[in-house]
Amino acid sequence: MASAFVGGPAFAKVVVSGAGPAGLLAARSILDHRPDVEVEVFEKRGDPRSEQISGFRAYSLGLNIRGRSALQHWPGLWERVAAKGVLSDKFFLHLGGFQLQLRANREGGVPTLLIGRNDLCAALLEDLQERHGSRLSLHFGEALKEVDLTSRRCLTSAGTAVRYDDLLGADGVNSAVRRAMAAAGFRSDAVDLPGQFKVWVGPCPSNLDPLAVHAMSSKGLTLFSIPRVDGRLCTILSWNDSPPSFLEDDDEAIAQHLQQDFPSFGAPALESVAQLRQQRPSKATTVRANRYHDLEGRALLLGDAAHSTGGTLGQGANSALTDAVVLDKLLQATTPEKSVVQDVGEEFSKLRQPEGLALWKLLQLPPKGLWALPYTAAQFAAGLLSRAVPMVASQPVQSLLSETTTPYTEIVSSSKFWLDKALVDAPGASSGEFESG
Ligand SMILES: Cc1cc2nc3c(=O)[nH]c(=O)nc-3n(C[C@H](O)[C@H](O)[C@H](O)COP(=O)(O)OP(=O)(O)OC[C@H]3O[C@@H](n4cnc5c(N)ncnc54)[C@H](O)[C@@H]3O)c2cc1C
Structure with missing residues (x-):
């Protein structure tokens, strides 16, 4: 050209x-x-290689088989990225003082790569610069x-x-x-989307498995902690309504409040709380x-x-x-x-x-109202059946999304019954204005 x-x-x-x-x-x-x-x-924003510690961009995410397959398209790139994360499917739900293990690492399975978004970008950036430094200019x-x-x-x-x-x-x-x-x-x-969140990176509490994802809810707040390669946890604190008023308090009071609401987590380190306080809440779009x-x-x-x-x-x-x-x-x-x-x-x-x-359509699941419970029951049954007779029964939607590379359009087709119920309530879903044009 x-x-x-x-x-x-x-x-x-x-x-x-x-x-x-x-x-x-x-x-x-x-x-x-x-x-x-x-x-x-x-x-x-700044260079992800020097923006590691705090702020919204410090959040961690999970790369499943789709992300892994994508990175494996370029020889050596997956290995380079994976070295900056933790491979784990372990997931604990904390209810009061109890912890329920919802997922374990599956033998022969493809574990999720848990990685800081900045670390993912840093790996991609290093690779890009090494290969193409002379025809590339970066402006952070x-x-x-x-x-x-x-x-x-x-x-x-x-x-x-x-x-x-x-x-x-x-x-x-x-x-x-x-x-x-x-x-x-x-x-x-x-x-x-409704709700807001803040993120902090801090030491893993001694009573939590440092190689697992942990989720806990209390009084309209949710904590979602993801392990990092450096042994610390990236924790997302989210809420649905207005921001919790205790976030206006001083660092010690915030730590105490979090300890009361989330006894399994305990009091976050004061340095972590400072990250929370200095951050503006983010929202999902x-x-x-x-x-x-x-x-x-x-x-x-x-x-x-x-x-x-x-x-x-x-x-x-x-x-x-x-x-x-x-x-x-x-x-x-x-x-x-x-x-x-x-x-x-x-x-x-x-x-x-x-x-x-x-x-976007799959995001509208589960259906609301009367269909919510039957949908949950059907997904639970699909989970059991697909494990018992994998050749015959279809996996639940969440497994199709995170454990397979089945195109999203196929998941939509196979979930048509439930999506028809869910999309009734979704604004702009029925007009077809976003069908390709
Ligand atoms: C809390 C949280 C958890 C998530 N968990 C997961 C997960 O588990 N798995 C998963 O697959 N995804 C997850 N995601 C979503 C995932 O982070 C994004 O989908 C992904 O980062 C998208 O990549 P992107 O490159 O398209 O956009 P981004 O990562 O958003 O990057 C866009 C970049 O553009 C920059 N930018 C914006 N405007 C301008 C401008 N005008 N000029 C120049 N630069 C600009 C931004 O600073 C940003 O760095 C999560 C997201 C959040 C917020």
Whole structure:
């Protein structure tokens, strides 16, 4: 592909907005397949390699078989990422003073990789720099502020004007690229889910298994703790209504309050409480779009920028990495003729948009009201049956999501009965406006 600039640089320029898992892996993919391209990545926040300790981005997540298969698409990448996390399926639910083990590590199973989001990004970044340092420039702490798809120019938060030949919007739920994609026929929405959360990283209490996920609830609050490779726990404190008033207290009072509400966890270290206090609460957002590319503006959306279920299904990073694999396969199979988006954008939307929308539909489960209990009972029975007669019985939805690579669209088809009940209550579900277009 020739450079789009008359008298400009020899390389065509791909700008990537967002250095999360989707953006970093997509950058690698483009640099792998397009030797005549240079990539410029803009990331609103700091370098993940130096932002390890506190703040919202310190949260940990689980990469299941989908994320693992995606990373294994690139030789050696899974091993590199896995070295920064903990492999475990162990899950304990704490009820009062009791703990109930809901999941154990299965013999012959594919354990989940529990990893800090920043650690995942750090591994992808190291790999990217090692491979493509010479055609890559990284701008941390610099966001894309304005995006003009007509002139193919962006303005960054540092006031720099940047021209691009292709633009990848991998900039998460509040994507600046998605906001700019207002072309005829493009539709998207971003809806906040109820509730808020804060995150802290701290020592694992001595009475908790340091290699397991722990969940506990009390008085409208939930603690969800995930082990880290450094032996500490990443804990997410969430609530559904207004923020708990004790979070306004001093650090010792907050620690005491948490100890009373969560005796299994005990009092968090004061250094952990300080992280809580200094943080603004975050919220989860769902994103839908009816297509992921804009041919005229040469823009492509990936990951949360295109489809988000707000972290609740445990699929966001897994599906973001899968987006990058699909992009990679398309680039590999296509003879470069025009720009990246012109060559593969349409096919990318065709392959990924139905999957993104299917994920949003699955988020609407379980159905509410009268159907909630029968659904739970049916899922429980499916769990038992699929273990007893795996060749005959279908697995429950959560297992299909986290233990298989069954396309989300197939899970939607096989869950049609329950989804019909659940989608009745979901705003905008029946209009079909997000079916691909
Ligand atoms: C608490 C929590 C738990 C989760 N647990 C799981 C889990 O267990 N499993 C799972 O698969 N997923 C999980 N997720 C979801 C997962 O983190 C996301 O789906 C995943 O990170 C998406 O990757 P991404 O690269 O598309 O977007 P992001 O990771 O959101 O990265 C986007 C990046 O773009 C940057 N950015 C934003 N705007 C701009 C701009 N204008 N210019 C430049 N940069 C910009 C942001 O700073 C960010 O770094 C969880 C999410 C949360 C919040």
